[in-house]
Amino acid sequence: MSHDGASADSFGPDAHRPRARPLDAWVAQSLSHAVNPLVLAPLLFGLVLAHLGAPLAEIGWAVSVGLVFMTVLPLAYIVRLLRRRRVRSVEIPERARRRGPLLVSVAAYLGALAVLYTTAETAAALLAVLAGLHAGNTALILVVTLRWKISIHTTALGGFISMLLFVAQTPWPRLALEAALFTPGAVSGLLLLLGALVWARVRLGAHTAAQAVAGALFGLAMPYAELSLLAAGGFV
Numbered sequence: 001m002s003h004d005g006a007s008a009d010s011f012g013p014d015a016h017r018p019r020a021r022p023l024d025a026w027v028a029q030s031l032s033h034a035v036n037p038l039v040l041a042p043l044l045f046g047l048v049l050a051h052l053g054a055p056l057a058e059i060g061w062a063v064s065v066g067l068v069f070m071t072v073l074p075l076a077y078i079v080r081l082l083r084r085r086r087v088r089s090v091e092i093p094e095r096a097r098r099r100g101p102l103l104v105s106v107a108a109y110l111g112a113l114a115v116l117y118t119t120a121e122t123a124a125a126l127l128a129v130l131a132g133l134h135a136g137n138t139a140l141i142l143v144v145t146l147r148w149k150i151s152i153h154t155t156a157l158g159g160f161i162s163m164l165l166f167v168a169q170t171p172w173p174r175l176a177l178e179a180a181l182f183t184p185g186a187v188s189g190l191l192l193l194l195g196a197l198v199w200a201r202v203r204l205g206a207h208t209a210a211q212a213v214a215g216a217l218f219g220l221a222m223p224y225a226e227l228s229l230l231a232a233g234g235f236v
Contacts, residue, residue: 069108
């Protein structure tokens with residue numbers, strides 16, 4: 001090794017050639033990018049309305065609201081942090097830096113709630129509740145994040161699955177369900193994807209196994225319990 005810390009292998013024809021990445025690491029990274037928390041809420045709104053038989057125009061509107069408030073606004077804030085070099089990546093690996101983006105997300109989700117409740121025609125109350133649960137549970141995750149780096153990826157996918165499962169299991173007598181899009185069994189199949197995401201976050205070193213599993217369990221349990229209570233009270 002030379003005096004400046006460079007080894008002999010740092011020079012020569014292969015010096016600037018990137019090292020091959022292990023296949024499992026590539027798969028884990030690809031999965032983390034594909035199942036990004038920022039894209040799940042708009043997808044949820046679209047799937048729920050499609051399941052409930054809403055017209056295509058209404059589905060497009062709800063997805064658009066979700067994209068603006070629950071994807072673009074939080075992402076724009078994160079990009080601003082990136083440009084100011086406050087964070088290292090869109091995933092915000094620094095736990096202490098997650099408070100601002102989570103607060104912005106809570107505010108944006110509440111904006112989605114207001115817009116959906118006042119403009120949606122099919123299942124407006126349900127859509128508003130789903131947006132509200134995103135806001136409330138994100139606030140809870142923020143509190144946890146102050147002390148512990150729970151996985152937002154697995155929390156988001158777990159919540160996505162539990163909300164879809166609730167919608168699939170619940171009878172909606174005031175809505176036409178002749179062409180229901182999904183069944184509880186089909187939704188339960190997404191648990192395999194959740195398990196793969198837990199593995200991916202641990203494989204990448206983004207979280208410990210406990211942090212990834214805790215996020216998954218929070219996402220699976222909390223929204224389903226909240227929706228069940230709200231349904232019992234006649235709010236959805």
